[in-house]
Amino acid sequence: MTGQVEVALRGPDAFSLARKALEMMESACVWPTPLNFELWLHYLGEPESPLAREITRMLAAGEPFTDDVSETLAAEFLPRARLSDEIRDAGAQLSRELRSVATAMATAQKTQAAYGKTLAGASQGLSDAQEPPVLRKLVEGLAAATDKVSRENSQLERRLHDSTREVTKLREHLEQVRRDAMTDALTNLANRKAFDEQLARVCAEADEKGQPLTLAVVDIDHFKRFNDTWGHQTGDQVLRYVASVIGRVAGSPPRIAARYGGEEFGLIFPGESAAAVQTALDVVRQEIAGRSLKRRSTNEDLGQVTVSAGLAQMKKGETAAALIERADEALYASKRGGRNRVTNAERPKDAA
Numbered sequence: 415m416t417g418q419v420e421v422a423l424r425g426p427d428a429f430s431l432a433r434k435a436l437e438m439m440e441s442a443c444v445w446p447t448p449l450n451f452e453l454w455l456h457y458l459g460e461p462e463s464p465l466a467r468e469i470t471r472m473l474a475a476g477e478p479f480t481d482d483v484s485e486t487l488a489a490e491f492l493p494r495a496r497l498s499d500e501i502r503d504a505g506a507q508l509s510r511e512l513r514s515v516a517t518a519m520a521t522a523q524k525t526q527a528a529y530g531k532t533l534a535g536a537s538q539g540l541s542d543a544q545e546p547p548v549l550r551k552l553v554e555g556l557a558a559a560t561d562k563v564s565r566e567n568s569q570l571e572r573r574l575h576d577s578t579r580e581v582t583k584l585r586e587h588l589e590q591v592r593r594d595a596m597t598d599a600l601t602n603l604a605n606r607k608a609f610d611e612q613l614a615r616v617c618a619e620a621d622e623k624g625q626p627l628t629l630a631v632v633d634i635d636h637f638k639r640f641n642d643t644w645g646h647q648t649g650d651q652v653l654r655y656v657a658s659v660i661g662r663v664a665g666s667p668p669r670i671a672a673r674y675g676g677e678e679f680g681l682i683f684p685g686e687s688a689a690a691v692q693t694a695l696d697v698v699r700q701e702i703a704g705r706s707l708k709r710r711s712t713n714e715d716l717g718q719v720t721v722s723a724g725l726a727q728m729k730k731g732e733t734a735a736a737l738i739e740r741a742d743e744a745l746y747a748s749k750r751g752g753r754n755r756v757t758n759a760e761r762p763k764d765a766a
Contacts, residue, residue, distance in 0.1 A: 465491035601657030609672035637677035722748035726759035
């Protein structure tokens with residue numbers, strides 16, 4: 415499941431969300447299988463996600479929610495399902511390659527053993543042989559056996575080369591699958607899973623080495639109202655635009671930019687102070703607010719889009735969860751202060 419749904423299922427509204435999912439499934443005549451339940455939890459937990467929009471469309475059109483449909487939706491919209499399928503396919507292909515190599519090696523071993531016996535017999539024959547015809551026959555036998563071993567070795571070498579190339583391709587493919595599973599499809603930034611993993615890693619490193627680490631949370635102001643007015647497709651356009659600015663200005667390594675959930679973004683700044691991060695966030699905020707967007711389909715003026723941000727510099731021994739909580743509190747301070755501003759958790763009253 416995505417991070418947003420996992421958080422919801424570990425919060426005070428978890429049982430309410432689960433009950434509502436079951437009630438809606440029953441109302442829509444959808445069997446409560448584990449996969450269907452997971453899909454509907456995503457549907458309710460992330461109502462603006464592509465999966466939720468597709469289920470909404472299906473319900474409105476009266477389309478049946480069969481097992482095949484569930485599998486298709488899971489494969490398309492649930493990253494874990496896509497990753498499992500890819501890994502299973504790659505694993506099967508790798509198993510075939512290994513079986514093929516094992517067969518080739520077994521054949522080569524048999525040929526080598528037979529060649530050894532031929533050499534041993536030839537050695538004994540040479541010591542006993544006196545007549546030229548006998549010697550000629552022994553030499554011809556050795557030549558034939560040597561040629562066979564040479565062919566078998568050449569075939570084995572080619573097979574090993576092909577298998578090595580295939581395994582390299584599989585490894586590259588799985589690495590791409592891993593990257594895709596860690597990437598948000600809409601914005602091309604890291605997704606929540608990647609964000610959580612990277613934050614835990616860099617927090618541990620910063621604490622161990624005594625280096626600064628600053629976390630920022632950025633949220634699009636009034637995004638729900640914007641979505642309700644212009645529709646989800648235009649909302650996606652805005653999300654992609656904001657993500658592009660964040661990725662270009664504040665997302666280059668070693669910095670890490672991720673879509674944290676919905677219209678919220680998380681940014682990790684290893685080795686950077688809160689003051690430096692505030693400067694970077696102000697550049698992001700000002701660039702986003704300084705551009706008037708237009709709706710692609712009609713060229714209508716969408717008006718100004720603004721973002722609010724909160725940041726917190728990690729304290730010695732602080733956990734990732736505590737750091738996120740302080741950055742969130744700073745974000746809420748920006749919202750309460752009028753939006754379109756950046757707030758440092760250490761100075762919540764000094765929002766820029």
